[in-house]
Amino acid sequence: MLVLLPPSEGKASSGRGAPLKLESLSLPGLTAAREAVLDELVELCVGDEDKAREVLGLSEGLRGEVAKNVELRTAGARPAGEVYTGVLYDALGLATLDATAKKRAARSLLVFSGLWGAVRVTDRIPSYRCSMGVKLPGLGALGGHWRTAMAAALPEAAGAGLVLDLRSSAYAAAWKPKGELAGRTATVRVLHAPTRKVVSHFNKATKGRIVRSLLSAGISPKGPAELVTALRDLGYEVEAAAPGRAGAAWALDVLVDEVH
Template sequence: MLVLLPPSEGKAASGGGAPLEPASLSLPGLAAAREAVLAELAELCAGDEDKAREVLGLSEGLRGEVAKNAALRTAGARPAGEIYTGVLYDALDLASLDAAAKERAAGSLLVFSGLWGAVRVTDRIPSYRCSIGVKLPGLGALGAHWRVPMADVLPEAAGDGLVLDLRSAAYAAAWKPKGEVAGRTASVRVLHAPTRKVVSHFNKATKGRIVRSLLTAGIAPKGPGELVVALRDLGYVVEEKAPARAGAVWTLDVLVEQVH
């Protein structure tokens, strides 16, 4: 099973560990594309701060994020699972998983990123600020920048099992499963049951809890149908929609009343 996650807007501090080693990151086929973004982002943020803030869409109160990006090559690095924070990652709570569940997380979770493309939760990265919606002056729109290398690398990373897609729309556009991979991909929405609307907090928290439930139970469905059964057994209310044509993904709606 491969689980595709969005990053978090906010991130933990880098800490005082050893700096980034780009060659150590997973999915080495993305290395050249990563270096291109890293080089331009660091140069941009080491120059005109106001221009960098404008490009990155940062408010006056987030000036410190520019300096953070300028120091990406020398800042301490930590496992990505410790860097990403926010509602989804709080609900997932990787740190509190037992050893077996942590091992499953290391092998199955893939976090998408405007800067790194995609990383495993065990990959050591510095804290940064660069969403996939950014358009760098040289490289252009990052969503488009990642599409070609992702198309080359992600099908192999997907293996031959279920692909559970929990990404937000912006990150989902960087790689869309096709062909045989699409047929075993399930894209999940979380809907507030009374209104049948997507509500941000419900959506993120429930996605984190779903992943945690699967990791804790040691469940690795081989396809969307098995995932539906597994989620129902775990107590989730799920409505599935099988693809109407070959090469399309399954859509699963998880209905929730409330999230505490």
């Protein structure tokens, strides 16, 4: 099972250890694309701070994020699973998983990123600010920049099992499973059952709990139909729609009455 996660806007501060080593990150086929984004992002932030804030979509109150990007090559790195914070990651609670579940997380979780493309939770990265929606002056829209490299690297990472796609639309733009791989991919929406509406906070928290439940139970479904059964066995209310055509992903709705 491969679980595709969005990053978080909020990030823990960089570590105090060794700085970033691009060549040590997972999915080495993305290295050249990572280098290109890193080079332009650092150059942008070293230059005109106001322009950098505009390109990155940062408010005046987030001016310090530009300085953070300036130091990307020298700041201490830490595991990505510690860098990403926020609602989904709080609910996932990687630090509180038992040792066996942590090993499953290291194998199964892949976090998408405007800067890194995608990283494992064990990959060591510095804290940064660069969403997938950014359009850099030289490289252009990052979603488009990543597509070619992702198309080559991600099918191998997916292997022969289930792909559980929990990304937001901006990050899904960087890679879309195709063909046979799409047929064993499941996307998930979390709906407030009484209103049938998606609520962002509830959506993120429930997705984090779903991943934690699967990792803690040691469940690794081979395909979407098995995932539906597994989630129901874990106590989730799930409605599933199998794809109506070849090359399309399954769509799962998880219904919740209350989310806390």
